[in-house]
Amino acid sequence: MEYTDFVIKYWYLFAGFIVVSAMLAAGPITQLLHGIKNINVWEAVKLINHESAVVVDVSEPQEFKTGHILNAINIPLGGLAGRVKELEKHKSKPVVFTCRTGSRSSRGAVVLRKQGFEKVYALAGGLAAWEKDNLPLEKA
Incomplete structure (x- = not known):
């Protein structure tokens, strides 16, 4: 299974990964910006x-x-x-x-x-x- 096929088939997992990654990065990014x-x-x-x-x-x-x-x-x-x-x-x-x-x-x-x-x-x-x-x- 190719990467794009995986993302399409399991879009909800991919979306969850993006949300969790963004939440984890938000704190350090906010600190850096301020x-x-x-x-x-x-x-x-x-x-x-x-x-x-x-x-x-x-x-x-x-x-x-x-x-x-x-x-x-x-x-x-x-x-x-x-x-x-x-x-x-x-x-x-x-x-x-x-x-x-x-x-x-x-x-x-x-x-x-x-x-x-x-x-x-x-x-x-x-x-x-x-x-x-x-x-x-x-x-x-």
Whole structure:
């Protein structure tokens, strides 16, 4: 069976493949277009210690209470757009976004980048990566 015959016969599989591929590529492409850089745990530590980076945890409040980076600000992703003004005073500092696994961090970073913040980063792997490297968490 040739490629075109396969695509015609199993068009629904091919369409599903295209949709899933587009969904998987959307996050990294959005980050790239908005100038969001994924950073590892040690780059985040350096920004926090040497450049007074602000950490924004976009986890839900229940998740945040189970553990978060010291002095992190909890603004759940769903409410971030409405609370950007709270972060205006930190506009000149690096802002590092995190969540439990890192999957929401980049979306939060994009929201801030669209509001004119320039030094915006997403913690790759989120708090799971932070814990894996045995770094401390604060519990609320």
